[in-house]
Amino acid sequence: MIDTRNQVLALFSTLWLGMGCGNAVGRAASPSPVTSLQSTPVTEATRTPLSPSAAVEPSPVADAPQPASEFFVVANGVSLFPTEGGLLLYNGSDMLAEVSGDAIVAHPEYLGTYVPEMMTNLEVVGGKWPERGLISVARPEARSSYSTVYEKSGKGWRKVTRLATGDWMTQTQLWHGGRTIALVRSMYAPDYRLAIIHGPGERLPTPAMYTAKGDGYSSRLPRVAPVAFTALTSGELFVLGVSTEDNQGWAVERWAPGSVKSVVQALPGTVRTSNYTEPFGIVALAGNDAYAYGKVSNCSDKDCRSTTAYLAHFDGNVWSEHVPPTVSEVTSFARVDKTLWLVGEGRLFKQSVGSSDWQNVPLPSVESIRKYLVQSNPYVKPLVTELSADRVHADKDKLVWVDASIPKTEIKLVLRDRPAAAVWQAPNDTTWAHSVQQFQPYRTADDSCQYRSQQIYVMLYATTKFTPKDYDYPLTRAALKGHAEFKDLVFAETEELGRHYFGAFVPEFNLELARSLVKVVQTGVKGSKPVALCRNPKQLRILGIDLATGAVTSNTPVAPE
Amino acid sequence: MSDPRMPGPWSPKRKATGAGDAAVANARCEECHKDIATEWRESYHAKAYTNRAFQRALAIEPLPFCKGCHAPEADPNSPLDQRLTRLGIGCVSCHVVDGSVIAAPATRPEGGHAVSRLSGFGTVAACANCHQFAFPAEPATASALLMQSTVLEHATGPFANIACAACHMPRASDGHADHRFNITRVADLLKGAVRVAAHRVDSRTVAITLSTSGVGHAMPTGDLFRRLEISIDAVGPEQSAIASASVYLTRRFGIRRAPGGFKRRGSLGDDRLGVGEQNPREIRLTLDREAGPWPIAWRVAYQRVEHPGKVGQPDAVIDSEVEIAAGVLAPGVGLPQVDASTTSRP
Numbered sequence: 001m002i003d004t005r006n007q008v009l010a011l012f013s014t015l016w017l018g019m020g021c022g023n024a025v026g027r028a029a030s031p032s033p034v035t036s037l038q039s040t041p042v043t044e045a046t047r048t049p050l051s052p053s054a055a056v057e058p059s060p061v062a063d064a065p066q067p068a069s070e071f072f073v074v075a076n077g078v079s080l081f082p083t084e085g086g087l088l089l090y091n092g093s094d095m096l097a098e099v100s101g102d103a104i105v106a107h108p109e110y111l112g113t114y115v116p117e118m119m120t121n122l123e124v125v126g127g128k129w130p131e132r133g134l135i136s137v138a139r140p141e142a143r144s145s146y147s148t149v150y151e152k153s154g155k156g157w158r159k160v161t162r163l164a165t166g167d168w169m170t171q172t173q174l175w176h177g178g179r180t181i182a183l184v185r186s187m188y189a190p191d192y193r194l195a196i197i198h199g200p201g202e203r204l205p206t207p208a209m210y211t212a213k214g215d216g217y218s219s220r221l222p223r224v225a226p227v228a229f230t231a232l233t234s235g236e237l238f239v240l241g242v243s244t245e246d247n248q249g250w251a252v253e254r255w256a257p258g259s260v261k262s263v264v265q266a267l268p269g270t271v272r273t274s275n276y277t278e279p280f281g282i283v284a285l286a287g288n289d290a291y292a293y294g295k296v297s298n299c300s301d302k303d304c305r306s307t308t309a310y311l312a313h314f315d316g317n318v319w320s321e322h323v324p325p326t327v328s329e330v331t332s333f334a335r336v337d338k339t340l341w342l343v344g345e346g347r348l349f350k351q352s353v354g355s356s357d358w359q360n361v362p363l364p365s366v367e368s369i370r371k372y373l374v375q376s377n378p379y380v381k382p383l384v385t386e387l388s389a390d391r392v393h394a395d396k397d398k399l400v401w402v403d404a405s406i407p408k409t410e411i412k413l414v415l416r417d418r419p420a421a422a423v424w425q426a427p428n429d430t431t432w433a434h435s436v437q438q439f440q441p442y443r444t445a446d447d448s449c450q451y452r453s454q455q456i457y458v459m460l461y462a463t464t465k466f467t468p469k470d471y472d473y474p475l476t477r478a479a480l481k482g483h484a485e486f487k488d489l490v491f492a493e494t495e496e497l498g499r500h501y502f503g504a505f506v507p508e509f510n511l512e513l514a515r516s517l518v519k520v521v522q523t524g525v526k527g528s529k530p531v532a533l534c535r536n537p538k539q540l541r542i543l544g545i546d547l548a549t550g551a552v553t554s555n556t557p558v559a560p561e
Numbered sequence: 562m563s564d565p566r567m568p569g570p571w572s573p574k575r576k577a578t579g580a581g582d583a584a585v586a587n588a589r590c591e592e593c594h595k596d597i598a599t600e601w602r603e604s605y606h607a608k609a610y611t612n613r614a615f616q617r618a619l620a621i622e623p624l625p626f627c628k629g630c631h632a633p634e635a636d637p638n639s640p641l642d643q644r645l646t647r648l649g650i651g652c653v654s655c656h657v658v659d660g661s662v663i664a665a666p667a668t669r670p671e672g673g674h675a676v677s678r679l680s681g682f683g684t685v686a687a688c689a690n691c692h693q694f695a696f697p698a699e700p701a702t703a704s705a706l707l708m709q710s711t712v713l714e715h716a717t718g719p720f721a722n723i724a725c726a727a728c729h730m731p732r733a734s735d736g737h738a739d740h741r742f743n744i745t746r747v748a749d750l751l752k753g754a755v756r757v758a759a760h761r762v763d764s765r766t767v768a769i770t771l772s773t774s775g776v777g778h779a780m781p782t783g784d785l786f787r788r789l790e791i792s793i794d795a796v797g798p799e800q801s802a803i804a805s806a807s808v809y810l811t812r813r814f815g816i817r818r819a820p821g822g823f824k825r826r827g828s829l830g831d832d833r834l835g836v837g838e839q840n841p842r843e844i845r846l847t848l849d850r851e852a853g854p855w856p857i858a859w860r861v862a863y864q865r866v867e868h869p870g871k872v873g874q875p876d877a878v879i880d881s882e883v884e885i886a887a888g889v890l891a892p893g894v895g896l897p898q899v900d901a902s903t904t905s906r907p
Contacts, residue, residue: 461802462801462802463800463802464796464801464805464858465792465858465862466794466796466858466860466887466889467800468800471799471800473799474799475798475799476799497875498876498877498878499805499875499876502799528797528799528801
């Protein structure tokens with residue numbers, strides 16, 4: 001019996017695990033290469049020290065010399081999520097870990113099991129961790145979507161707000177008076193609004209609007225279509241975006257502390273003939289010290305393959321261009337004391353304030369960090385020799401962190417300008433557990449069916465897409481011939497999660513009768529693997545069988561609900 | 562790429578300068594142009610608002626944005642006038658602009674009213690107003706993420722110089738353009754648009770080769786609900802599936818973080834036929850070891866799912882489907898076998 005059950009479960013695994021998008025059978029059963037790195041299940045908080053150690057010094061190999069790097073791998077399989085209270089690490093699917101002092105802490109309550117939507121839809125991480133964490137998950141709803149916001153306090157998560165369909169919480173920032181402020185956008189309109197997600201309420205800053213007049217109609221539009229925003233605990237707010245009033249130059253909308261009205265300022269050098277300019281982000285260090293960055297282009301709408309990096313600085317009064325390194329874009333920016341850091345085209349640069357030179361900062365070579373990756377990882381191709389920088393971030397202790405990846409692989413690494421005692425590996429078991437939970441939803445029938453409000457359903461066959469819609473199962477009918485004990489069973493074609501099955505509903509939780517049917521069909525139909533389950537599948541077609549003769553008495557589709 | 566002089570979605574301007582009472586005006590068109598009206602009544606233009614699939618989607622997302630194209634005569638921001646929504650995309654929706662009746666350069670004698678003959682009418686740019694557009698919150702820039710990209714696909718395809726109407730409004734024997742727009746959702750035409758061949762590479766692997774035939778855009782094109790399903794099943798006793806595998810050719814969207822800024826919707830992939838490099842394209846699907854001794858049934862189907870959120874997943878609810886091709890490959894003996902037919906079901 002055990003063998004049979006295992007075989008049946010294997011069949012189910014085969015059928016269900018093989019249904020992942022684009023996957024051949026069984027492939028979904030394997031954890032992803034990234035998460036198959038050394039790890040342990042997270043069942044309780046684990047703490048990995050990050051104190052300095054010579055163990056992680058990069059060691060360039062002799063045949064592929066690389067410039068020494070001032071950055072060191074500290075975590076593998078995760079990306080950085082800077083928040084107001086510190087730094088979080090996210091594995092891209094279902095797990096957050098927290099940089100706490102000089103350690104990385106993986107709390108089990110940060111896992112997707114507590115907030116299932118986190119698995120794929122985590123959009124915003126905010127709040128003042130670890131005391132009060134905020135996450136926002138975006139729920140894609142076809143053409144639109146909306147954000148649900150969860151707040152963590154102590155060890156629990158609770159849903160604090162669900163925004164209206166079409167409303168996205170795009171980013172949160174710690175603001176003055178302990179408030180967390182969010183910028184909320186609509187999927188359907190260029191409007192946006194600012195909302196306090198946590199902390200005492202007060203009069204909210206309002207975006208500047210104007211009336212755009214067209215041919216026969218008019219509409220109210222925000223003067224700046226937002227792309228990024230930042231706030232300071234001293235009360236200033238900055239929104240970077242594209243001006244809706246002129247030919248798509250960039251603009252920054254700025255609120256002084258306590259003001260509900262804003263000042264909109266155009267950024268020099270961004271009004272171009274092309275639509276291909278793209279602001280990426282804004283970093284404010286003080287009310288009179290902020291940077292905006294992105295890429296601009298001078299090319300025409302018809303042909304635009306080249307862009308140039310853009311960086312501008314705000315001194316409290318005006319924005320002025322700051323010459324960036326010679327790359328096509330600035331995708332991330334940070335400043336530590338008098339050193340500017342930025343990322344462009346996957347490379348990391350730094351510049352001392354007062355200097356006009358940008359220095360390309362080498363990252364560790366792949367060879368030098370290969371020991372941190374699983375040895376047989378098929379995604380590390382021998383030809384790939386460079387890490388690509390994705391983002392740079394400065395923490396409150398003035399350490400510089402870099403999100404890095406290996407191009408054309410799934411590998412994500414977090415680097416820091418101070419080494420760690422050991423490279424922290426993202427646990428992989430969480431993903432695996434979810435896979436099992438998601439793809440093996442069946443429970444073999446037992447006495448618990450009735451407590452689960454489920455029927456006993458003997459699944460005889462999973463049908464193919466080629467099986468005729470009115471197929472009447474002649475071999476099964478022949479096997480049932482003479483078995484009057486099955487007279488109260490309902491034989492039906494059913495559907496679950498897009499697959500069709502043929503089976504029988506067994507009345508009154510009669511487990512013995514179900515097991516008897518399994519045996520009769522198993523014996524009578526060679527190669528079949530029926531199984532009794534607790535299940536309430538949707539009925540598509542009822543097949544009436546004369547158990548005395550084995551003939552079909554009816555073959556009737558069930559009317560849709 | 563679109564032509565603002567041509568008809569399009571509802572706009573305040575349409576309300577101000579359109580056909581007056583569109584339902585009355587449309588009925589007037591139908592009175593005289595009976596043959597065209599009969600064809601139009603059969604079309605999905607006429608059913609644009611009332612068809613079940615749209616109504617289902619609208620129930621999930623009741624957006625003015627959607628109503629604008631599906632019922633261009635009704636103000637989507639006001640309580641809807643059912644006379645106007647039931648009209649769908651009516652005669653007046655395409656043929657009346659700024660109070661004038663417009664049409665393509667003459668192919669039929671003038672009727673009882675003035676007609677402005679416009680060379681731009683019936684061009685790709687005219688269709689683009691409703692058949693190519695960005696997601697609602699995308700900035701109005703050239704790099705905006707397109708929700709429908711049929712015109713762009715056409716512009717980069719092998720039939721870029723042929724207008725949409727040449728295929729979608731074929732000429733009838735008397736020279737008039739067929740107003741049934743009889744391409745999409747017509748089973749025989751869909752079947753003819755994709756050539757399929759399949760062979761069993763080994764006991765567990767089937768190679769299915771697909772190529773489009775005479776299609777001027779990606780296949781499938783249009784809205785987010787459509788996909789091609791390529792599936793195989795090892796067929797055991799009683800037509801049961803011993804093992805299964807499937808792949809879905811479609812567009813996939815997700816949420817991505819822009820560098821340094823907000824997260825926004827982005828394209829995660831597009832593997833539809835006619836997009837990118839390969840035509841024909843070979844897709845290999847491999848089954849579990851148990852499949853070896855059994856015949857393998859293969860199938861290619863054009864599907865419309867109930868909700869685009871699951872368009873790339875096997876458990877999507879299928880709203881409708883057309884089987885493009887199917888067949889069965891016997892086990893073992895004489896590999897590889899080739900089944901290039903569009904096998905009908907037994």
